[in-house]
Amino acid sequence: MKDPDPRAAIPPVNDLVEHIRRACPGLTLPHELAVRAARLLAARLRKENRFQVTESDLEAVVGPLRKPGPAHVINATGILLHTNQGRAPLDRETVMAALDDVAGYTNLEMNLKTGKRGHRDVHFATLARLIWDVEDATLVNNAAAAVALVLSAVGGGGETVVSRGELIEIGGSFRLPDIMNLAGTTLVEVGTTNKTKPDDYADAVTERTACFLKTHTSNYRIEGFTREVTIAELTALGRKHKIPVIMDLGSGLSQSLEFPEVPEPFIEDYLKARPDLLIFSGDKLFGGVQAGIILGAKAAIQKLRKHPMMRMLRCDKLSISIACHQLVRTVTVKQNPFSRLASTEIAELETRAEKIAAAVPELALDVFRDQGYIGGGSLPQEARPSVCLSCASIKPDALAFALRTGNPPVVGYIREERFILNMASVFPEEDEMLIEALKAASHAARS
Ligand SMILES: *Cc1c(COP(=O)(O)O)cnc(C)c1O
Secondary structure, three states: OOOOOHHHHOOOHHHHHHHHHHHOOOOOOOHHHHHHHHHHHHHHHHHOOOOOOOHHHHHHHHHHHHOOOOOOOEEOEOEOOOHHHOOOOOOHHHHHHHHHHHOOOOOOOEOOOOOOEOOOOHHHHHHHHHHHOOOEEEEEOOHHHHHHHHHHHHHOOOEEEEEHHHOOEOOOOOEHHHHHHHHOOEEEEEOOOOEOOHHHHHHHOOOOEEEEEEEOOOOOOOOOOOEOOOHHHHHHHHHHHOOOEEEEEEOOEOOOOOOOOOOOOEHHHHHHOOOOEEEEEOOOOOOOOOOEEEEEOHHHHHHHHHOHHHHHHEOOHHHHHHHHHHHHHHHHOOOOHHHHHHOOOHHHHHHHHHHHHHHOHHHOOEEEEEEEEOOOOOOOOOEEEEEEEEEOOOOHHHHHHHHHOOOOOEEOEEEOOEEEEEHHHOOHHHHHHHHHHHHHHHHHHHO
16 A cells, blocks of 8 residues: 555645634634645644644644733743843733823823923933932933943043953843944053052043943952952042043842842942942843933933934833833832842742642652842842752653743753752742643643
8 A cells, every 4th residue: 555645635725724713712813814824834744744733733833823922931940030031020010000101192202281392211210310319310221222322422432441350241242342332432441350440540531531431240250359449439530530430230229129138239329429320220130121221410311312322222101101110119119029039038938849849749849948049140149048849750851841831831940850940930929820830741741
């Protein structure tokens, strides 16, 4: 008997269209779209020499239509700020309040008293003046954008003086010297990798000097025989030479937030030295929406507002609204989901982990103490006490895959041939979901 040609057995497009429609109950797929999806499905089968449509084929083709965009994931990596997992978790109440304000039309760029056009950052700036006692403020897409904007607006056409110990790479090919190139400012390096003194900056001053830049080395540490110029020393020098001082703080921990002790300076400490511009990230230790927040002197902020790059880097109305609501909550509620995770007691993690292990006896989960990390380019080495669950009863790859592709997806990691769930980054309200996901994955990984 001749083997059937599997190609010949691929269902006709009309049948596949039916498959697709049945896989999307509640969605009205336009005919052309359903046909396109059916052709994709057929191409998949043809490529793999198959003729049976599986659940996973349908999921691959119409999954994004059924559930568009990023999905909720249970982060069991133990890394609190994980860029792959969207960095700081957003506070639902804050987002909902913001959404209510800006879902329809808003006064984003209009002063309602005068009826005149205003800048979209005034809403944030008004709050920042009140809360941080700064002259002015603005915000852009992220801190990387803020650094590029500031270097272009303040440093552009002149020289930017930086310590050799602070020429950072943030990751994702964001290297300070490259950004300076892009911003049209000439990098003038001073000091050495481990030691920079105030005189090094002073000696570098010429008539072309546009600014002094100081960067918080948030993702590495230089230890041992070191000397760093403090922000207070640098702002004093700046005032003496009439040169603006820019501080790229990066991580941005606020004193207002209830947070465990970490070897990280506060935004408020840096503000005391009155740098002309202070930059920090909205979604690192500040624990909120992605943004590059810039606080500082009126003249310098005004320069940023008027810069052509501002038009490219500006935040959308929803981010601005969330940032405003979040700022108020930071000083009133003093907590956000990220700070709550970071403040969880080890005993509480232990109780929850034991409960989860007991609820899924089929996985024979071990509970043990370990560490979690703040992560996200902020305090990468800063370990937090944590509790983990590990599984030795199933092949770690299979379990990791089953959990990642489950609903909701669960992300853990594999260490020493074991699959591990680290509780430091799991919210208590996710425990029940995690138990259900583990039961389902145990079943899927064994079959
Ligand atoms: C992380 C970081 C940035 C970039 O912040 P994003 O908000 O991720 O763009 C800039 N500077 C420093 C010092 C940082 O640590």
